[in-house]
Each structure stands twice: as C-alpha cells, then as structure tokens.
Amino acid sequence: MVSNMNFSGQFNVSIDLKGRVSVPATFREELREVYQSESVVVTTFKGGLVAYPPSRWAEICANVEALPAGPVKEANRRNRIAPAQECLFNKQGRIQVPQSLRDYADLQKDAVVIGMFEKIEIWNQQTHAKISHESEALLEENAQGQADLGF
Amino acid sequence: MVSNMNFSGQFNVSIDLKGRVSVPATFREELREVYQSESVVVTTFKGGLVAYPPSRWAEICANVEALPAGPVKEANRRNRIAPAQECLFNKQGRIQVPQSLRDYADLQKDAVVIGMFEKIEIWNQQTHAKISHESEALLEENAQGQADLGF
DNA sequence: AATCGTAGTGTCAAATAGTGTCAAATGGTG
DNA sequence: CACCATTTGACACTATTTGACACTACGATT
Numbered sequence: 001m002v003s004n005m006n007f008s009g010q011f012n013v014s015i016d017l018k019g020r021v022s023v024p025a026t027f028r029e030e031l032r033e034v035y036q037s038e039s040v041v042v043t044t045f046k047g048g049l050v051a052y053p054p055s056r057w058a059e060i061c062a063n064v065e066a067l068p069a070g071p072v073k074e075a076n077r078r079n080r081i082a083p084a085q086e087c088l089f090n091k092q093g094r095i096q097v098p099q100s101l102r103d104y105a106d107l108q109k110d111a112v113v114i115g116m117f118e119k120i121e122i123w124n125q126q127t128h129a130k131i132s133h134e135s136e137a138l139l140e141e142n143a144q145g146q147a148d149l150g151f
Numbered sequence: 152m153v154s155n156m157n158f159s160g161q162f163n164v165s166i167d168l169k170g171r172v173s174v175p176a177t178f179r180e181e182l183r184e185v186y187q188s189e190s191v192v193v194t195t196f197k198g199g200l201v202a203y204p205p206s207r208w209a210e211i212c213a214n215v216e217a218l219p220a221g222p223v224k225e226a227n228r229r230n231r232i233a234p235a236q237e238c239l240f241n242k243q244g245r246i247q248v249p250q251s252l253r254d255y256a257d258l259q260k261d262a263v264v265i266g267m268f269e270k271i272e273i274w275n276q277q278t279h280a281k282i283s284h285e286s287e288a289l290l291e292e293n294a295q296g297q298a299d300l301g302f
Numbered sequence: 303a304a305t306c307g308t309a310g311t312g313t314c315a316a317a318t319a320g321t322g323t324c325a326a327a328t329g330g331t332g
Numbered sequence: 333c334a335c336c337a338t339t340t341g342a343c344a345c346t347a348t349t350t351g352a353c354a355c356t357a358c359g360a361t362t
Contacts, residue, residue, distance in 0.1 A: 008233060008236065009249060010233060010234045010249075010251040011249075011250075011251060012251060012254075013349080013350095014351090016350070017352080018309070018311080019309085019310085020310090020311090022348085022350075024348090024349090025349090090313090091313070092313085092350080093349080094350090099310095114234075115233060116228065116233055135230045136226075138222060138226045139230060142223065145223065148214075149211060149215055149227065150207070150211040151196065151201070151231060164339080165340065167340075167341070167342085168342080169321080170319085171321090173338090173339060175338090175339090176337075176338060176339090241321075241322070243323085243338085243339075243340080244338080245339090245340095247320065247321080250319080304362090305362085306359105306360085306361080306362100307358105307359090307360085307361100308359085309356105309358085309359100310355105310356085311356070311357095312354090312356095313354090313355100314351105314352085314354105315350100316349105316350085317348100317349080317350070317351090318347100318348080318349070319346105319347085320346085320347075321346075321347090322343105323345105324343090325342090326341080326342095327339080327340070328338080328340080330335100330338095331334100331335085332334090332335085332336100
C-alpha cells in the first residue's frame, strides 16, 4: 500500500429515508486503525460536507482559536466550527447526518463520498458532477502542466 | 527489446463479470522486475484510466502537492489524486477496478490496455477506437511532420 | 397532561459487489 | 502440430451496502 494515501477513492453511496449516509468500509477501517476512532466530525464546506477524524478536528479547532481576534476568526467559528457535529457509525457503517447539514449540502438520495488525504468529502451527486466537470475543463486547458506533473 | 521502453504494446483484454481487468503478463513482469511492485495505482485520465507503478504515483502526488495553492492544484487533487485507488494483482493477473473508475471510463466487457512508457492506459474499446482514429487523421494531415520525425 | 406528528435509532434481511479459485479456451512458439 | 504460458469465463463464497420497518425520543398543540 502506498504510504500516507490516507483516505482515497471515490464512492457513490445512498442515503436512507432518515438521512443516514453509508460510509465505505475502507474509510471506516482507516478511521479505526489509523485514527482509533468510531466517529467522524462533519461540517459544511464549499457547498458540500467534510468529515474529519476527531483527532484531526481538534487540531483544526485549535488552529482557529489561535487566530487573532477579528472577522476571519469569527467567520471560521460561525461557518465551520459551529455547524460541526460528531457522527457515530452504526452497525451497518452509516452515519446520521444532522438535518441542517443535509440541507446545506442538499443531500437527499444519492451522494458521493470522496477520500481527500486527511478528510472525507460528502457531496450531492449532481453538485459533485458539476464541480468535477469544471475541474476537468481546467486541467484540459493546460495539457502541458499535466505532463509536467508526470500524469 | 529496445531498452528502457518501459511499458509498451497494445492489448485487447476482457473484463470479467465483477469488473476485473486482465493486465498483460509483460506489464506484470515489468512491474515486478523494474518497479518491485505487485500492484498499480489507477486513476482517471481524459475519459479513460491510467495505472502507475506505486513508486511513480508517489512522485506524481509529491509534484501536485508542491504546486502553489490555487484552482489548478485543487483540480488535480479532485480529479486525479482523489479518485485514485491502489489495485493488487490476483493469481490470474487481474486487477479489481473500483466501480467509480469503471463508470468514469465506461468499462464493461472489452477494454484496451496500452503501455505508455511509465504508465499503462486502460480504455473502453470503442472510446479508444475513436480517439485513435482522430489521432490518425491528425497525422495524415501533416505528412511532412511524419517524414521529419523519421517515420 | 394527553395526543399527535416528526425526526432519529436499532436492527433485520435482501440485494449487490467483491474475492478466491478452478478449469477450459486461447494464442504464441518451437 | 504439440506444447506451454496466459487469458478468460464461471462459480461458490464472503463482505458490504441498502431498503425497510418497528420502535423511541421529543416538541408542539390542544
């Protein structure tokens, strides 16, 4: 296994009638084994949601608190820290995502769960398709850059 | 064999009921002997998939992480790094390609596997026929260029 | 305080997806 | 043609994901 890939891979998952999101087994395993955690802290991010291992979340909170008082610190507290909620896995590996967060990310039936290094993103499927498509256009505009990176 | 050609050659392979792709023996041998690897990291690329030896993948990741923060770095992370998954060979030399990647490249039954120096491309057969045909047209448009190259 | 409705929890079991392996088919090589 | 390595299809098995439903907690309404 490539070291330090942390969370990676992309998965289409479904959300049940009551708003529970299935988290892929591989992420749960990584959480258990690397982060010793049976839960995840979920918050808002750019129109979607992100889930962090609790230990990672604590670091993020500390970083925000270390900011000098001012509107940036306030905004981080209001829009990232405040909406965050810890979610436990149930026996089937699903987490109950609170309604306010589901509303924010427009989660209903089909979602995409994506490993992103030390965090896990959760998107509405259409929203994700849109941003991914935009990213692809950007990459295609600059083929030389892609080649330089080794792709 | 011309030395240092790394992966080369083009192969029609089939994909089994469960989405496993046969990787030609010659590529597996190259991976084992040159890259000391029994796996490959697969990700999306221009409508098809690419597979890299894990050591090569680590370099690419490092290159992306070294980019200045900005939309290009973001796009690379989102569309190249995040969807990537490591795939191990089974006893028959097949790799299980995750569903999201199969969906992206529209892989069902027949695929084309192509050696490209340090990477291996995997295409839907029709998709590949189409881009190959377009490339051929481009070359024919420029016969002088072909001659200059020594072809 | 009793009733109702809504949201969330726990759990089961069906459906789906992935793994391991065997053996037949294929294709290249001498 | 005969041999050998490789590829392929198939099947049984295991793991994971999903839909469903009964149940609980809680807040609002009367």
